[in-house]
Amino acid sequence: MDLNTYMGYRVTEQEIAQAAVRAERARVAAEHRDQVVPRIGIVRRALTALTAHRVPTDAARAARERVGNASDRTPHPA
Secondary structure (H helix, E strand, O other): OOOOOHHHHHHOOOOOOOOHHHHHHHHHHHOOOHHOOOOOOHHHHHHHHHHHOOOOHHHHHHHHHHOOOOOOOOOOOO
């Protein structure tokens, strides 16, 4: 099998082009920072959908009430 040096050149050329595109995107994002908004990813959408249709149980409701009540919390002895 022969080593094709032309392919190495093409790969380097492609990496340089990709770096230029990334630099341009970073420049545009820096210039328009006020217009950039975070995208809601697939994990957050799935978690939102799961929690939106969840019916709270009595145990979960009691746990929320326990966490919200600061009077029954005692400091750690150590």
